[in-house]
Amino acid sequence: MFAGQASADKYTVRGYCALCTAHCATITTVENGRVVRLDPDPDHPNGGVICVKGKAAPELLYHPERLNYPLKRTRPKGDSDPGWARVSWDEALDAIAKKLLEIRERHGARAVALAKGTRSGTSVDDAERWLGRFLNAFGSPNWVSTTHVCNWHKDTGFSYTFGSNIPTPDLKNSNAFLLWGHNPSSTSLILAHDIVTARARGMKIVAVDPRKVGIASQADIALQVRPGTDGALALALIHCLIDETWYDTDFVRQWTNGPFLLRRDTGRALAEADLVESGSPDRYVVWDDRTDAAVIYDAAGGGFERDDVRPALFGAKAPHGKDGREILCAPAFEFLAELSSRYAPERSQEITWVAAEKVWRAAHLVAHSRPVSLYMWNGIGQHTNATQANRAIATLYALLGDIDRLSAGGKRGFSQNAGE
Numbered sequence: 001m002f003a004g005q006a007s008a009d010k011y012t013v014r015g016y017c018a019l020c021t022a023h024c025a026t027i028t029t030v031e032n033g034r035v036v037r038l039d040p041d042p043d044h045p046n047g048g049v050i051c052v053k054g055k056a057a058p059e060l061l062y063h064p065e066r067l068n069y070p071l072k073r074t075r076p077k078g079d080s081d082p083g084w085a086r087v088s089w090d091e092a093l094d095a096i097a098k099k100l101l102e103i104r105e106r107h108g109a110r111a112v113a114l115a116k117g118t119r120s121g122t123s124v125d126d127a128e129r130w131l132g133r134f135l136n137a138f139g140s141p142n143w144v145s146t147t148h149v150c151n152w153h154k155d156t157g158f159s160y161t162f163g164s165n166i167p168t169p170d171l172k173n174s175n176a177f178l179l180w181g182h183n184p185s186s187t188s189l190i191l192a193h194d195i196v197t198a199r200a201r202g203m204k205i206v207a208v209d210p211r212k213v214g215i216a217s218q219a220d221i222a223l224q225v226r227p228g229t230d231g232a233l234a235l236a237l238i239h240c241l242i243d244e245t246w247y248d249t250d251f252v253r254q255w256t257n258g259p260f261l262l263r264r265d266t267g268r269a270l271a272e273a274d275l276v277e278s279g280s281p282d283r284y285v286v287w288d289d290r291t292d293a294a295v296i297y298d299a300a301g302g303g304f305e306r307d308d309v310r311p312a313l314f315g316a317k318a319p320h321g322k323d324g325r326e327i328l329c330a331p332a333f334e335f336l337a338e339l340s341s342r343y344a345p346e347r348s349q350e351i352t353w354v355a356a357e358k359v360w361r362a363a364h365l366v367a368h369s370r371p372v373s374l375y376m377w378n379g380i381g382q383h384t385n386a387t388q389a390n391r392a393i394a395t396l397y398a399l400l401g402d403i404d405r406l407s408a409g410g411k412r413g414f415s416q417n418a419g420e
Contacts (some may be wrong), residue, residue, distance in 0.1 A: 014041055021125045024050045028057075035061055049189040055196055056265035109139030118146040120187075120378075131133025153381045161398070171198040173257035176369035179207045180393055181379025182228060191375070204369050206362045208233065209379060222360045223393035226353040230380050231389035233352045233359070234396050235343035240363030241399050242337045243344070245266030247367075252313065256398055258333035259286040259311030260297070261319075270319070270329050272296050277322050285319065287312040287331065294319040324328065336395070371402040 013028045014383035017038065025044030029037045038057045042048035060066065073085035103111050114135045119125035134226045147155075158166040165361050171194045172178060184192035195215055199205060207219035208230065225233050234270060241247040252258045261270040261284075272279030275294070288295045294317070298306040313333040318326040345356035366372050374397045380386050398405070 001377060014044075016046070017050055017057065017132035018123050018126055019053045019057070020121050020123070021061075021119045022046075022190055023125070024054060024190055026050060026054060034058075037223055046190055050068065051189050055303045067216075091411050104138070106389045112138065112141070113143035113144050118150050121151055130334060150378050150381055152229045153386035153390040154377055157387040158394050161391050161394040162389075162403075166375065166392045166394075169193060169375045171203065171373055174203055174371055174373040176204040176206065176366050177371045178366055178372060178374045178397070179205060179209075179219070180374070180376035181208060181284055181381075182375060182377035183209065183216070183379075185213040187377075204365055206365055221365060222353050223358060223362055226351070227383065228383040229348075230383075231385055231392045232343050232348045233354060234335075234346045234389065235340045236348045236354075236356075236390035237361050237363045237366075238336065238362055238392070238396050238399065239340035239344045241367060241396070242340060244363075244367075246363065247399035249313070250334060251401030251403075252399065253311050255401075255403075258313055258331060258336065260332045261287060261294070261317055262332050263327040264328040264330065267335075269332070270327065274321050274327060275319060279322070280307065285329075287315070287329075331394075366400060370400060371403075372397075372400050 010031045011032060014029060015026055016023045017026050023046065024170035025047030026038045028035055029039070030066070035058045038050060038054050040050045040054075043089065060163045070089060071084040071339075072087045072092070072095070074085050074264050075081060082289040099114060114131060116124050116128065116131060119128050124131075125377065132143070135407045138194075153155055157163045158164075169177065169191075172277050177195065177198065179195070182188075184190075192215060195203075195205070196218075205215065205219040206223065207216035208223045208225050209216040209229055210224055212219075212222050212224065223233065224262070257269075262268065262272075263270055264275065271281045272283040272285065273281040275285065282299055284297045285294050285300060286309070287293070289312045295309050295311075297303070298305065311331070313331050314337070315330065315334070317329045317331075319329065321327045343351075345354075345359035349359070374393070376390065376393060380389050380393070383389070
């Protein structure tokens with residue numbers, strides 16, 4: 001923070017609102033030593049708007065019932081009057097530390113769990129890393145959070161597919177934007193502001209939401225999906241891309257595991273160890289279209305055993321195993337094509353309630369309006385199939401190839417290969 005124009009009794013301070021993970025940039029007005037208001041900072045890249053929580057900061061700060069110091073119970077639990085008494089910070093911290101050490105000594109560190117609220121909607125974000133550091137230093141792995149109904153699918157599910165959490169969409173460089181299960185007009189005003197700005201310059205929007213509210217009400221195509229069927233809709237869109245060859249073939253070959261051969265008998269990736277006695281279980285096999293032969297891919301080195309390989313994406317393959325018998329295989333991409341074909345728009349519309357014609361139009365729009373950005377959140381996370389639905393959506397995005405490229409909608413900064 002730094003102070004703006006000031007007088008003895010009134011000045012402003014530029015900073016940010018810490019009441020959720022958005023960290024909207026703010027300008028705080030201080031009069032006679034008291035915060036009197038927060039306003040959005042229009043000059044900051046993450047500024048321009050703040051929500052009602054930020055605007056209410058002075059009220060929260062000075063509310064007479066706000067807890068500003070430690071209290072200690074002086075009567076037994078269950079008593080109608082806890083008998084709260086104010087104590088010093090040193091006394092409170094010493095008492096807590098003593099109790100924690102006693103528990104660890106008697107029962108072990110795993111007897112202690114740390115529970116916290118969501119950083120998406122509370123002020124815990126700035127302290128969360130310190131909470132994790134404390135728990136690690138204490139020796140307990142028991143971290144309790146709300147992520148299972150909020151952002152597990154978005155972060156962990158996405159990282160299972162990409163090796164990285166979902167990035168902030170690069171709307172300035174996007175010709176189209178796929179917004180899925182998220183209403184930033186209510187929960188992320190900065191993102192909503194940037195979407196509206198990009199739309200004004202011509203960016204197209206496909207929104208997936210049961211309701212046409214917020215950004216979805218302004219979308220070029222709104223897919224009003226039946227709640228809980230997002231995975232089926234993602235597979236329907238994947239089918240469109242594959243069936244019409246609207247996907248980025250070079251990206252799929254170079255940056256995904258789509259070319260890896262999968263065994264038809266087990267569904268597992270064919271490994272070098274399946275072909276030769278001395279082979280590694282961590283080196284995988286692709287089929288080279290140029291030589292019509294199996295080629296080893298070294299995952300550790302990130303490359304093929306020889307140059308000028310053109311990995312096949314389709315076709316039955318039958319390399320000989322170490323016992324001399326043929327192993328029936330096909331590229332993982334063909335397995336994806338087979339799976340998604342079962343959810344073609346004409347078949348899945350009864351599941352998703354989204355008309356087949358609308359799904360085809362949405363697939364055509366994103367495939368022909370590249371670069372494309374993607375963002376999704378807790379509209380998907382409220383269902384039992386959230387993680388797998390998220391992985392299907394992430395796979396759909398991978399097919400477009402707009403990841404970690406200059407002037408592409410996918411935010412730069414991915415350091416690992418995307419996976420199918």
